[in-house]
Amino acid sequence: MTERNIGDVILKVDNISLSFGVMKVLDDISFDIRQGEIRSIIGPNGAGKSSMLNVINGFYHPQQGSITFKGATRRQMAPQVAASQGIARTFQNIALFKGMSTLDNIMTGRNLKMKTNLFWQALHIGPARTEELENREAAEKIIDFLDIQAIRKKPVGKLPYGLQKRVELGRALAAEPELLLLDEPMAGMNSEEKEDMCRFILDVNSEFGTTIALIEHDMGVVMDLSDRVLVLDYGKQLADDIPDKVRSNQDVIDAYLGVPHE
Amino acid sequence: MIYRETGQFKANYQDDQALFPIEQDRYVIFGILFLVFGVVPYLMNEYWLNAILLPFLIYSLAALGLNILTGYCGQLSLGTGAFMAVGAFSIYKLMVAVPDLGFIPLVVLSGLITAAVGTLFGLPSLRIKGFYLAVATLAAQFFLIWLFNKVGWFYNYSASGMINSPPMTVFGFTITGPEGNMTAKYYLVAAIVAVFALAAKNIARGRIGRNWMAIRDMDIAAELIGVRPLIAKLSAFAVSSFYVGMAGALYFAVWLGSAEATEAFDINQSFLVLFMIIIGGLGSVLGSFLGAAFLVILPIMLKNILVDGLGTDSALATHLEFIIVGVLIIGFLIVEPHGLARLWRIAKEKLRLWPFPY
């Protein structure tokens, strides 16, 4: 991997514990993510990886611990606050707006950048029109970047799975996030689609300087892309290190790498 | 090859963003406007204007309103009849109290009052969804109609409980009351509907419309990209009720002339408008018009053909209407949830690329 430009800590997670009823999903998890880094979270199914992302962007409320994003410390964030602070994400089970076109999905990703009120929008002149055109231009850049021009006007519900994942990445990128959370962006893809997705992730990271937290099961991908890897196992933090060290960590091998998983 | 896109290249996003990106669409719209304002009033006699065109236009406005809430934002409402009543009783009180404001401002004001009431009754949508929300709006329907029936202040304590629209003029033409000029009524309603249909189309394709649809399609994801469910849902209730309220005001003041809450605005109205958007197309401005046209014209057509033409029993004709509408509703819900508007679009796609459909 080429020289990387890693900055200060942008997100710090301290002693996060999360339970649903009696089930402890996250148990005293602490780690940080640095500016410009690609940070992976791995672990077997049910380890609490998705829950961790849900805590970071304010969708789950942990019982203990705190999150520090860009210097501000919180127990929990409202999802909209997380969004407006520059955290965007994709979902393990695609959560696109199925009845809307690719373009509209991506435009909706820019909604926090748009301000004009109902009155101007109803007239669709002046500021509303200018704003729509400016944001359309930004959306088109993302469409070009992801090479999805051909499906611009198609309703996303009817697109093949791999393309839907790509559109969802586009919607997240549309917000121009500082921290991008990707929950299994390559799950269910063939190797060609995976390669494309890897390239997009690397390009986003290097071209836009976006910090990325990535959940992924494909160990090859994880070891190739990541700067550091956090390993979770049934809510517990098993390891947190650079890929080479994680690969040779005996606990990790026992709990995860050695055991076959889907 | 009358209808095609080939050869029309969009050089910039302005053009692509235009309301009707295909040139022929623009001609069609200008053609329709020309028909509506230039030809129809001369072709149609008073009976047709009154029996078909006025109710069609007014119901289109109501359907547009419900479509904003249900089709675009995904919040099912069974309170349309009651919200039309709010518009009707608002304009009645306003026409009596402040007639000097002028009729058109009073229509808009009635819409605004209904928007406020609709927003209030939209509050439960923040906690409950789907079936339960539908039941809550049903409660609103019964409560409001009960209120308009029970509290004399709303109908100025008239002995019959009816409200009668006093005569008012627009540009010198009487458009309400028994002396109303039918052609003037038609022009007025058509103009109001055209303006607000355009506004609805604009809102629907901008940020606010996209946020409504985002809430409809996947509310959690919408929230995580910064859409506020509170604002999106309540704004849908407000805008929707604004439209429905204006439709109610026109329905009473211009079309009926007099009304009684339990008769004119009962639950059947709510269902009628709901059926219009299901048949016409959920989440489509055009669909609101198609659905309204269909359900306004169908009973008249059936009556003309069956009762007057074939001498069928009129009760049978009514039953037949129920059956046809019922079958269509089920058909559209199962096979084509986007209704007539979608069928139109499919036909257009086919024409667009004809004769090379690849």
Ligand SMILES: Nc1ncnc2c1ncn2[C@@H]1O[C@H](COP(=O)(O)OP(=O)(O)O)[C@@H](O)[C@H]1O
């Ligand atoms: N909203 C929830 N309510 C109850 N249990 C949940 C919820 N979300 C996650 N869990 C549980 O938390 C555990 C971890 O889930 P998850 O974070 O999705 O794991 P992973 O993404 O690592 O596969 C699972 O046992 C799951 O059933």
Ligand SMILES: [Mg+2]
């Ligand atoms: Mg998961």
